[in-house]
Amino acid sequence: MAAQTQNPRFAIDGRMLDRPGTGVATYAMALDDALHRLGRRVERIVDPSCGRPMRRAPIADRWLRWADAAIDRPRILKARQTEAGRRLWGRDLFRLAQVHFDLHGTLLELRSNGDPGVVHWTYPLPIRLDGWVNVYTVHDAIPMLHPELSQIDALRHRALLDAIAARADHLITVSDAARDDIVATLGCPSDRVSACPPGLEGVKPDAPLPPGLEAGRFLLAVGSVEPRKNLARLVQAWRRSCVPYPLVIAGPDGWRASEILPALEGVPGLIRMPYVERPVLLAMIASARALLFPTLAEGFGLPIIEAMQAGTPVLTSRGGATEEVAGGAALLADPHSVEDLATAIARLESETLLDRLRSAGLDRARHFTLNAFAARLDALHRRLEVA
Template structure:
């Protein structure tokens, strides 16, 4: 099979949808090399890779967004693509008028679930693109049961047209870390001996401010790793007002190998997010052998499994109590770590790759 991918995020996004795209194509190329995987992107910095396709001709090169959204169809036909996979909620207009089958991955519908977090124009654009994709793709794939339920609810898509295939994570998180590697990283970045961890963009939906408030009376440092937004300013102001500068660090810019080592160093991973399509940081923590505390509703129990502790993300006292429990009860910690490593095996690369290969074959 010749499978084409919307690879814009593969090349241009360093996290989130970019990680999803890179991990999926990586595992397919590893476990099913007999297929051909062609990456279509409006922009590519590199040379000599015949599996990467960019806009050709003056018009397409001048208007790469139009090429990606519509004009790319003629290139897909010319390249004899069998299946085109929109990795981030979009497929090109008019693809359904060709013999090329299509798949679209829907990660979340946050702009519909929490509309106040988005500008009206952004909501309108996302809604138009997603609605078109789920109604015209031959197969819709949700990254969780929660996202599948949202697609059915908001777009009235027939349940049988939607398949759930979970996402995995970077292999760095699955490699045990030596004490020497941890100590070296601790010295390099001046990290505390013991700490709890939160990873993700520092924005209102992720709710990191609640962790700051929850640990204010606890004797444990907090490290928050992620891209900063205006929301970060309110957190920094609170930290300064309460004299917490020595206990709370907001960091970013780590390599995947460094980040996976920090996960393995943490006493607990705390993730009181309000809503996610899946919550890949939870999976990263489970693979790292780090106990997880997260939100009890939505997708989070689906990602965290029976071994994690669940809280109301708006209840600071409940969150504080859960953190204390994990830090003080060593037998609970060991059980959480042991059970989590068993649960997370369902997200292994070979299993996810097999599901995707089987789905592609149903369309070929």
């Protein structure tokens, strides 16, 4: 690892910062917040795309990017001081890096003036900052282990992770279950991968519920309509449970949604909300009788913690990261079994059970605050001898 000064520089990629709405973006913002809570000197690595909606580039821009990436050379970052803080700026960094990897199979090298420091890449980006300690977050191994549940190209993603693992100073991930999967899948030394679960800032909702919803009288599922979220099976289980509460599914159409939507349409008592503003979603999570999160595969499962922080009981999948994150404070069910899910949903009529889950969830949620995340991050930096 690069030698560090007494007060080393820290940097974080700005690709997903200020783009709320996804688990990866939420993680990136939590990491940025945790670094600041630790008193780190944090600089953002940015290009003009940061903070803008993600759109497909025009054809001319894509051709120029391929021509630029064909030349395998380091790119220079320029330091800029702005009102929002210090920025390390480069032209077209993040898209260029992907094209560079497709052409060369290697990471795009960046260079910056001044003393080196520690850079956190919040996602497996094919970029490396020369002379710095490069720490990459790999959220899970789902594209390789369950390619049927992910739209990510499994072969390319595996090649990318192999290239990153070969050059990274350290990999971090979001749960012990994800860490075990990554080590087993990549075959990298276990001491080079650490679990550092993220934290969330508990927010008290200040928005009203959508019309027709009554606090404590609806069940809630959140997430994109895609195979991994297991919504078709959830709907079957909810109907079989015969509970008297409507099921609200809040989330946009995702990958292969057209295959799932027919199972969600025209079902009595089922309410679909493709778009919900964040304050309203938080109010729904806090007011639901329970959050239902029977996902088929996760690296972590942020909705579990969002619900627990709000005092909402949780039903989630048995096994893997979701059971680990729930930590004994949620109702568990086999996500592949309609019968098991239906039995668990029916148990949510018990007020005694709900009271127990609320109390246990609030206790468990204390492990996933931003301060707790910052403490885990500080311990990681000390193990890596960079703080």
